[in-house]
Amino acid sequence: MEDIQQRREDFDRKPRPYDYEPTVSIAPATINGVSCYWFTPEDPDQGKTIIYLHGGGFAMGSIRSHDKFVSHLAKKLQARTLFIEYALAPEKPWPAGIQDILSVYGEVDLPYLIGDSAGASLIVQVIGELLKRDLPLPKAAVLISPWIRLACDYPSYEANAAIDPVLTRDLLQMLARAYAGDGTLDLASPENVRPARFPPVLIMAGSNEILLDDSRHFYEYIKDIQPVSRLTIYEDQVHVWLRKDVYSTAGRRAFEEIAGFIRLFSPHPANPCLFL
Incomplete structure (x- = not known):
């Protein structure tokens, strides 16, 4: 894939209108050879550990692209949050990233999984492997704005093409080929995992993103597998809108929804943490 290093630099350096959450510490860790980072808020809930999987089309994304965002998420959830820098395509295509995540997952006691875009897709694949x-x-x-069908042919690719300022079909097709590597899109596509069981799941998408139908179709499948499934479509929002600005009205609402959903399955529910 041409100019991947420049694409990664641009993705990592994209400015955000917010800074780190100052009450959350960030510490590097290496777990079974995989680079990770712990985000720890003050007085974290000992009953909750989050694993966060970043987006970036399976080829981009790192601690530099997501550190500010994840610091705010850890604060809101009042939970230690483990950020995994899994292997990226095209150098390490499918299933290298999944293998990295599984290597780390086994060292964390019954975590919650949260991911955006390709990171949300990896959650589906990891659950299939588990x-x-x-x-x-x-x-x-x-699952925040998940990319589920790598064939990139749902109707929302056409319907939302003019109102999605973040993604294009051409870009996603290129990233899908890089992720599949020497395999096929069918083998690498999360859509084909078809798990027989699934944990309680919240799926979130913006109404303006070309990946909207990925969320809709996955929800239609998974709701019959897991009755505690929820799909929320945020009107007039784009791909992973909450990372764009954690202080926007839609960003705050999404943070509240994630926190409320996680609290439903926490053995020691903490008091809601106000988003300051």
Whole structure:
């Protein structure tokens, strides 16, 4: 894939209208050879540990692209949050990233999984692998603007093309090919995992994104597998809108919804943390 290093730099350096949450500490860690970072708020709820999987089309994204956002999320959830820098395509295509996540997942006691975009897609694939290996599933999952069908052919690609300022079909098709590597899109596509069981799940999408139908179709499938499934479509919002600005009205509402959903499955529910 041409100019991938420049694309990564641009993705990492994209400015945000907010800074780090000052009460959250960030510490690097290496777990089974995988680079990770712990985000720890003051007085975290000991009953909650979050694993966060970043987006970036399976080829971009790092601690630099998501550190500010995840610091605010850790504060809102009042939970230690483990950010995984999984292997990226095209150098390390499918299933390298999944293998990295599984290596880390086994060292964390019954976490919650949260991911955006490709990171949300990886949650689906990781859960499929956990089922194959008869390993415990996470307590709950949150999928933010998930990319589920790598064929990129749902109607929302056309319907929302003019109102999505973040993604294009051409870009996603290029990233999908890079992620599949020497395999096929069918093998690499999260859509084809088709898990028989799934943890309670919150799916969130913006009404203006070309990936909107990915969320809709996945919800239609998973609601019959997991009755505690929720799809929320945020009107007039784009792909992963809450990372764009955590202080926007839609960003705050999304943070509140995630926190409320996670609290439903917490053994020791903490008092809601006000988003200051």
